Amino acid sequence: MDRQEYLRRHSNMKCQQVQVDESFVPVLKDEEMEVEHLLEEHRNDHISMDGSLDSHTTLNGMDDLGLEVLDGILDDVEINDLDGTDAFSGECDKYFLDFDFVDNPEVLGYGLSKGSLLQNSSSESHSSGFSGSSIVGGVSESTKVPFAQPECKNDSPDGTTTYESCDALRNNPSRPSNGDSMYAISLDMKHLLELNNGHPLADGILSFENEKDAVEECQPSALREKRFRKPTKRYIEEFSNLRSKEKVQTSATKNKNSSLSSCDELNVRPKALGKIPGEKYSNENSDVTLHALKVSRGQPKKKKLENDKEPLSSESEDEPKRKDRRKNQKMWTLPEVKKLVDGISEYGIGRWTNIKRFFFSSSTYRTPTDIRDKWRNLLRASSAQKSYDKEAEQNDELALRPLPLDVVHRVRELAKIHPYPRARGSKKSSVSSLGKRNLQRKRCS
DNA sequence: CTTAGGG
DNA sequence: CCCTAAG
Structure with a gap:
């Protein structure tokens, strides 16, 4: 069954992509983290973006070029994922405002003076339920979510291939835009294409390859397919959250499940998803989308402001008794x-x-x-x-x-x-x- | 669907 | 932040 095969493989890939994403960029600013996760879907084609991001995270390369690239990508993602279509009408300059705080030296100074920014982002990524094996950033603590390790039962050779390619990618951040890793990935994608030629699902995935097109006109991808709306109530998520914890503990034979549970782990506010006019991604891909969105939401740039007293309690999150009802509050920067x-x-x-x-x-x-x-x-x-x-x-x-x-x-x-x-x-x-x-x-x- | 107001 | 009533 081609479809089954495809599903399995793609879920594998998803996990590994996430893994790489986590370990690759030692994010300093939460915004960039957010962007990273938003970019996650386009990662296959946009490895060059990693260079920009990386330079940004080093805090010395706050050049407008990189910001522009970021902005463009962000716009794309934003439009594709959230607002649908109309937001793109020539307001690029205004969108650019959104990244003010990134290149705003004052903000940066503040973040630096706070000193705990790096740690914050690290811990956040942990709480986000990503894999605990982070290579960069010096995070050694293991997460409570042991899901989806790289070797998560790849019964297909493709999984291995993908992982290897990702690994190569991670080891060669200096020359990201070319090289074997890229080739390997695209090869893998082609493989998928061959497997699923004609399937709408594959279409959804492989739209990543046309990143450029997607940037220039998001319409096609928006029109691509309409997907069933996600269950949009918070209690649903809470429910799945409970379930996911159990499942994670038992065993993750199905990568899909574990990945899904990881989504549910932090998540918040399905409302944003519910507002999406047309879900253009397939089931699997919508998982990715979901993931990215939730991560971006669950990983606030909470850092500072208002009063420094409360935000510090970010890690008291998992009270066994206290359960949820923890507001999705995010500090205003x-x-x-x-x-x-x-x-x-x-x-x-x-x-x-x-x-x-x-x-x-x-x-x-x-x-x-x-x-x-x-x-x-x-x-x-x-x-x-x-x-x-x-x-x-x-x-x-x-x-x-x-x-x-x-x-x-x-x-x-x-x-x-x-x-x-x-x-x-x-x-x-x-x-x-x-x-x-x-x-x-x-x-x- | 968006806003305003209250919890 | 969340929910709901009203335009």
């Missing part, structure tokens, strides 16, 4: 807040979807509602701080207020401009005077 403010000053208060699409397009999380909530909180915070003035700003308030003054000021001004319903229960009678004048863009620093 300072760049995000800045973007939020920018977006509000651009589009006003009511248009959360616009803000989301143009300023947070690279964030799969952060629904418009989330953005609105954040704005609400920001208003509350700023007005609260505004009370006791700038006198105590150098004191313990500093710990309580990680927001820089400039953003606070901007929030305040915006709060003056746009009357947010009942957030400000204060006076503020003279609002409209200086409001409209500053509407365009504020550069207060």
Whole structure:
């Protein structure tokens, strides 16, 4: 049975791809991690991307070129995976904003000064349920999820081949775009193609090979196939989460299952998936998509901000008793807040979807509602701080207020401009005077 | 489907 | 963050 064979092989490949992805890039910034996972599907063709990413992770090569590449790819992925079609209409520059925080030196400085960034990302990748055998990054702890080791019962030679190729790839990061590894991979893909010639599933997979086409026009792939919608309730995931733990412990004879459980391991919020207009990937591939999305969501750039007290409890995640109900809360980063403010000053208060699409397009999380909530909180915070003035700003308030003054000021001004319903229960009678004048863009620093 | 408001 | 009612 060709199909069966194909299924098995592809699931094997999936595991190994993930493995390589994990061990290959010692991500420093969470954003890049996210991008990495988003790129996961196109990895076969975009090994050259690894070079860019790698250089980025070294923190010295923040060149615009790499960012542009990243941005392009990200856009592609974003469009393909999330918003469907319309988001791509010539707004590249705005999308580019999404990567501000990547090349924003201030942010970088912050992350570095925090010092635990690397560790954070490492631990996160662990909690993400990826394979625990990480080569880079110095993560030696073994995960609680022993799923899908490279040797996971490859009963077909293709699996071995794939793994070897991946291994070669990992060993030669310096010259990624050519070489045996690439050839091997494409060979493998061709093999798959031969096996599944004519099958829609294969079509879905092999669309990776046409990465360029996908970038330039995402339409075909979007139209490619429509897939059944995923089960979109959180309790479903919780349920599968429980099941997955059992399955992982017993044994993973089927790679598909183990991979799936790994997805469920961290996951959160199926809603984002549910919103996808047309699932263009096959069952198997949708697993990959699912994985990537969930990883990207489950691997927040939580790092910092707000208050440094809570985010530290990222690893207290697996309380045996506490189970779930752990909110999918993700800390808002300072760049995000800045973007939020920018977006509000651009589009006003009511248009959360616009803000989301143009300023947070690279964030799969952060629904418009989330953005609105954040704005609400920001208003509350700023007005609260505004009370006791700038006198105590150098004191313990500093710990309580990680927001820089400039953003606070901007929030305040915006709060003056746009009357947010009942957030400000204060006076503020003279609002409209200086409001409209500053509407365009504020550069207060 | 998006927004607003409340939990 | 999550849920729900209303446009």
